[in-house]
Every structure is written in structure tokens, then in C-alpha cells.
Amino acid sequence: MSPPVQHACSFLFVPADRPEQLPKALASGADMVIADWEDAVAPAHKASARQALAGAVAQLAPAQRARLLVRINAEGTPWFRDDLAALALLVGQGCAGAMVPKAEGASTLVAVAHTAGSGAALLPLVESVAGYDALPALAGAPQVARLAFGHLDFQADAGMDCQAGADGHGDEGDEHELLPVRLALVLASRRARIAPPLDGVTVDLQGSTRLARDARRARRMGFGGKLCIHPSQVAPLHAAFDPDEAAVAQAWRVLQALHAAGGGAVALDGRMIDGPVLRQAQQTLARHELACARAAGHPVAGAGATLA
Structure with a gap:
């Protein structure tokens, strides 16, 4: 299993159809970079995004490739099988592995591992109640390095309405409703003896107050890191997780x-x-x-x- 994935704290998303952003993301200070074939890419651009990422990866040094993951499209979408074939080529060139969205069963992870090869680290993204129910199976599936929490999709699937609350004051925005789910990811990871899980993104980009608060909560709960959507989030995330x-x-x-x-x-x-x-x-x-x-x-x- 790839050591960078196991030990990393910050995971920065980059749209895979914007290959010019990849070197900047790798130079941002983020421990790992996730090239996104899923939500960040429109349906009409899925194929060209695969080609763009392949071209960009060919220009990277081996140490940079080892810090690169790919978020593939979910099983059941028209792009899943082609994503797996493209992923296998990238892993063969030294990329770390894949984030698997909408993970709800071990069979999906087994299929990804089989196609991508034994060198691919897998990060199931738990985004639904079905994924929550399958946590033990997901954490124990072959080549799974970390679990990750897609808390925004989870709220939508469960019919929840956790307030965003970006002012940093009071209870609003603390997402108390999701504490049991976050704890379940931490405990499932520990039972499976894999690295601590990753908390979801902070969508507020207006300053670092909300990001720092979310990161401190994640650290207190036993998470090992967090997903980021902008390079400006990397430094405050590290500040929250790194001991003083x-x-x-x-x-x-x-x-x-x-x-x-x-x-x-x-x-x-x-x-x-x-x-x-x-x-x-x-x-x-x-x-x-x-x-x-x-x-x-x-x-x-x-x-x-x-x-x-």
C-alpha cells in the first residue's frame, strides 16, 4: 500500500480537465492531490478529461505521481468501466490509486482493485446511508487505505439539513447531527486496522475560520486528515492537525x-x-x-x- 496515502493529512481536489492546475496543486503544500473525473467534470467532457490527465501525468516526476490519486466515476454510471481502464494505466505509471465515490459495497472495491492492480491504494468515499451501513465491509475490502466522508452527499441522501453557518459562532454549522456518522467512520477504520479516515470538504472559501474549526473537530474525533477544494485551505488544515x-x-x-x-x-x-x-x-x-x-x-x- 502506498505510504503517502496512509500518512497524508491534506488531500486537494483538482479538476482533471484542467491539467494546467495539476503542477500548481502538487506545489501547494498538499500531501496528496486528487485529480477529479467525477463531480468536477461535465458529462460531455469525461473522455477528454481522461486524455488530459494522462498527458499531464506523463510530464510529472515519479515522486509527484506517487502523490496523485484519481477520483473515478461511480459504479453504475456510463463512465465507470472506461475510468477503470484509464486508471490502470495511470497506476502502472506510478500514480497512487483511486478515490471511489458513492461506495456502498465491497464488490465495487474488489472490481476496482482487480482492474487497477495491486499497487493501487483505494479510498472509498462514504456518501450515503447505504455506504454507512456497509462501513465494515468497505474498511475491510482489499487495498483500502483510508475511508473518506462525503458529508454533503450524505446529508442529501439521508434528508438531513445541517446548517452551513460560516461565522464561526454558536452551534450553527457545527453539524452535531453528523457526529455519530463521523464517529462510525473512525471506529470502522480502527477495527479494520487501516489509517484514520478523512473528513469531508469545507465549502466556505471566505477566510480560514470555518476551515480551521472543521479541521479541529476532525482532529478531536480521530480523523487523520481532510479533503480540500482550494490551495488556500491546505495551510490552515495543517495548522489544525500538526502539534504545536x-x-x-x-x-x-x-x-x-x-x-x-x-x-x-x-x-x-x-x-x-x-x-x-x-x-x-x-x-x-x-x-x-x-x-x-x-x-x-x-x-x-x-x-x-x-x-x-
């Missing part, structure tokens, strides 16, 4: 205190610390390692920490 200096220093203190005590439990700053606290400290340092690798200009694949 105080958190890193405290994590090191926890590790040192438990090491000095020879394991077990020990008091630190008037608080009892033991195994669960140690694991939280290790996760903090793992996220810090990834942040340092990113800041140094190295791909997230270079970080050896495991966040799952």
Missing part, C-alpha cells in the same frame, strides 16, 4: 518520565500517566515527524511513524 511546540515538548516529557520509571504508571505534574497517555504522546510525536518532513520539503512517505 508545547504539545511536542509535553509528549517528550511523558516518554522520558515513563522511561525513567521503567514503565507502568508514574506521576507527572500532578497527573497520573500510564499506557494510554504514552500512546497519545507517541501519536503526537508521529504527527510532529510528518509535519517536520513536510516543512523540510520531503514527501510524507519519508516519515516512519504509523498513525493508524
Whole structure:
């Protein structure tokens, strides 16, 4: 499975029929880029979008291809089979894999994996009640690296009306109604021992307040990253997920205190610390390692920490 996909925090969508945007997206600081053959491309342009992406990928360096995913069209659409054939060629050239929209059963993922090859990482996008019901099967399907939450489509499918609320104040826009669904994605990922899931997009592009709030909620709930629709969202997303200096220093203190005590439990700053606290400290340092690798200009694949 592709290490960049497992460890990445930021996933930036780019329309596949706009190949000139691909190098800019890869240079944006996003950990992964998703070339979109689905929602971003009009039906009349699906075929030309496949050709445009193939031409653009041919110009990329191997390290850039390893950071590139493709969102294919959903099974049952007229474009699904042709997408799979084109995807297999891109994976053969070193692209990371595919985001699979409207995922509602393992059979779809098995078909994608079979055609794309064993090197393709798959990210099922849960966008419906049927997808929610199938979470264990989706998380456990072959080559699935992460789950992702398409919360806007999910609301429409379930008949929900979570307010957008972009002002950052009060409860409006916090999407409390979706908390059980988000938690289900986190728990299904953990049970399947795959990397933490990705939260959905923030459609508000007027400043970073809403994005930062959404990202902090995702981090608190156990998500490992988030989908982005604009390069300006990448930096505030990383700021929300990457530990600050105080958190890193405290994590090191926890590790040192438990090491000095020879394991077990020990008091630190008037608080009892033991195994669960140690694991939280290790996760903090793992996220810090990834942040340092990113800041140094190295791909997230270079970080050896495991966040799952």
C-alpha cells in the first residue's frame, strides 16, 4: 500500500480537465492531490478529461505521481468501466490509486482493485446511508487505505439539513447531527486496522475560520486528515492537525518520565500517566515527524511513524 496515502493529512481536489492546475496543486503544500473525473467534470467532457490527465501525468516526476490519486466515476454510471481502464494505466505509471465515490459495497472495491492492480491504494468515499451501513465491509475490502466522508452527499441522501453557518459562532454549522456518522467512520477504520479516515470538504472559501474549526473537530474525533477544494485551505488544515511546540515538548516529557520509571504508571505534574497517555504522546510525536518532513520539503512517505 502506498505510504503517502496512509500518512497524508491534506488531500486537494483538482479538476482533471484542467491539467494546467495539476503542477500548481502538487506545489501547494498538499500531501496528496486528487485529480477529479467525477463531480468536477461535465458529462460531455469525461473522455477528454481522461486524455488530459494522462498527458499531464506523463510530464510529472515519479515522486509527484506517487502523490496523485484519481477520483473515478461511480459504479453504475456510463463512465465507470472506461475510468477503470484509464486508471490502470495511470497506476502502472506510478500514480497512487483511486478515490471511489458513492461506495456502498465491497464488490465495487474488489472490481476496482482487480482492474487497477495491486499497487493501487483505494479510498472509498462514504456518501450515503447505504455506504454507512456497509462501513465494515468497505474498511475491510482489499487495498483500502483510508475511508473518506462525503458529508454533503450524505446529508442529501439521508434528508438531513445541517446548517452551513460560516461565522464561526454558536452551534450553527457545527453539524452535531453528523457526529455519530463521523464517529462510525473512525471506529470502522480502527477495527479494520487501516489509517484514520478523512473528513469531508469545507465549502466556505471566505477566510480560514470555518476551515480551521472543521479541521479541529476532525482532529478531536480521530480523523487523520481532510479533503480540500482550494490551495488556500491546505495551510490552515495543517495548522489544525500538526502539534504545536508545547504539545511536542509535553509528549517528550511523558516518554522520558515513563522511561525513567521503567514503565507502568508514574506521576507527572500532578497527573497520573500510564499506557494510554504514552500512546497519545507517541501519536503526537508521529504527527510532529510528518509535519517536520513536510516543512523540510520531503514527501510524507519519508516519515516512519504509523498513525493508524
